[in-house]
Amino acid sequence: MTEQQPPRKLRIGVLALQGAFTEHINLLNRLTDDIEAVIQIKTPQQLESSNLDALILPGGESTTMALIAERNGLMEPLRGWVRAGKPVWGTCAGLILLSNTAHRTKQLGQPLIGGLSVSVKRNAFGTQLNSFVSDLSIPSLGPEPFPAVFIRAPIIETLDDPSVEVLARVTNSDAGGEGENIVAVRQGSLLATAFHPELTADDRFHRYYLEMVREVRGNLGEGVNTSSS
Numbered sequence: 001m002t003e004q005q006p007p008r009k010l011r012i013g014v015l016a017l018q019g020a021f022t023e024h025i026n027l028l029n030r031l032t033d034d035i036e037a038v039i040q041i042k043t044p045q046q047l048e049s050s051n052l053d054a055l056i057l058p059g060g061e062s063t064t065m066a067l068i069a070e071r072n073g074l075m076e077p078l079r080g081w082v083r084a085g086k087p088v089w090g091t092c093a094g095l096i097l098l099s100n101t102a103h104r105t106k107q108l109g110q111p112l113i114g115g116l117s118v119s120v121k122r123n124a125f126g127t128q129l130n131s132f133v134s135d136l137s138i139p140s141l142g143p144e145p146f147p148a149v150f151i152r153a154p155i156i157e158t159l160d161d162p163s164v165e166v167l168a169r170v171t172n173s174d175a176g177g178e179g180e181n182i183v184a185v186r187q188g189s190l191l192a193t194a195f196h197p198e199l200t201a202d203d204r205f206h207r208y209y210l211e212m213v214r215e216v217r218g219n220l221g222e223g224v225n226t227s228s229s
């Protein structure tokens with residue numbers, strides 16, 4: 001009889017400098033079938049020595065997060081992680097940090113991790129008071145709409161490489177505007193959402209990321225999936 005070994009469980013790091021990292025950790029800790037450990041990352045040593053399969057950059061304030069990351073000596077190690085093709089998911093401020101270009105009316109040239117070939121516009125829907133929830137159609141997650149929470153959210157203004165795949169758009173009438181904007185993309189090992197899946201009870205986006213992590217780690221030849229046949 002041949003025994004089917006289950007795939008190895010994943011170790012997921014969450015950048016824990018500022019913002020909504022606890023919410024990601026709480027949601028990930030419920031996905032015990034897939035996850036071995038969820039680890040808070042605050043220092044370069046933790047990033048290097050935690051044997052992580054993937055990283056999440058949470059929502060919060062991208063300027064503050066970048067400032068603390070620089071102070072902790074984490075910006076370059078994070079850039080190296082992205083360059084190595086290891087999986088990263090940025091939510092909201094995390095999307096801003098991952099993007100190659102960020103625009104806002106007042107502040108240009110904030111430090112970014114970069115790697116994702118998009119330009120984003122920060123605070124595209126206005127202030128905290130203009131937060132909203134929109135039921136998005138996200139075909140990659142299945143037919144049920146996904147309840148997306150937008151809090152001082154950015155939008156993805158331009159896709160600057162053909163390898164960037166659009167996963168979701170928001171209809172701006174939900175935010176009192178017109179037209180629609182791109183709010184979720186994937187480019188190879190990088191996933192980015194302008195909204196906050198960690199603030200809902202719906203875990204499909206986190207499960208989608210874990211699947212993506214297994215696929216990317218498999219491509220990197222790091223044998224996440226150890227099942228034998």
Ligand SMILES: NC(=O)CC[C@H](N)C(=O)O
Pocket residue numbers: 058059060061062063091092093094096122123151152153154
């Ligand atoms: N919810 C969020 O992460 C908001 C992002 C924030 N407006 C920024 O520019 O960094």
